[in-house]
Amino acid sequence: MKMIRSLLGAGMALALIAGADSHAAQKAKAKPKKATAAIQSRSDSHLTGKATFLEVDGKVTLRVMISGAEPGTHAVHLHEKGDCTAADGASAGGHWNPSQENHGKWATAPFHHGDIGNVEVGANGKGTLTLTTDLWTIGGAPETDVVGKAIIVHAKADDFTTQPTGNAGGRVGCGVVKAPRK
Numbered sequence: 001m002k003m004i005r006s007l008l009g010a011g012m013a014l015a016l017i018a019g020a021d022s023h024a025a026q027k028a029k030a031k032p033k034k035a036t037a038a039i040q041s042r043s044d045s046h047l048t049g050k051a052t053f054l055e056v057d058g059k060v061t062l063r064v065m066i067s068g069a070e071p072g073t074h075a076v077h078l079h080e081k082g083d084c085t086a087a088d089g090a091s092a093g094g095h096w097n098p099s100q101e102n103h104g105k106w107a108t109a110p111f112h113h114g115d116i117g118n119v120e121v122g123a124n125g126k127g128t129l130t131l132t133t134d135l136w137t138i139g140g141a142p143e144t145d146v147v148g149k150a151i152i153v154h155a156k157a158d159d160f161t162t163q164p165t166g167n168a169g170g171r172v173g174c175g176v177v178k179a180p181r182k
């Protein structure tokens, strides 16, 4: 009799755990959050583009599309200030670096949270880039939130070693990351 009761108890505990699990799963499937940046030309370039950030299940996926760019390799970063007003993009400040690390290559420590990497631009002036990470959020904690930062496209490639900029040259494109109003 005692054994039966303890088995019943174990069964109820399992049912409770299963219930808690499905509740958590429901919460995780909340509506994806979205933010965008319209990339405008800077430093007399002809570059334009769009960046889209989508947060799903704790990960943010960034898609960048640019056109009108010089063929070749261009650095792309998130810079700390969402301010593209300067004609040379300098108003966006330095690389977004909430973890106070050295500049580097994405996913190879040390690197800035804004060190997205390089985009290859073809002879048609177009290039695309995709990145998925759990280091960023859309509207989360300040040290993870991409909203209010600026996405910058540079004239040159990022060498991933020169401090603190990657020696990527001038700023030829700039867009402020904004979350649409709910």
Ligand SMILES: [Cu+2]
Binding pocket: 075, 076, 077, 078, 079, 095, 152, 154, 168
């Ligand atoms: Cu940059």
Ligand SMILES: [Zn+2]
Binding pocket: 077, 095, 102, 103, 104, 111, 112, 114, 115, 164, 165, 166
């Ligand atoms: Zn950097």
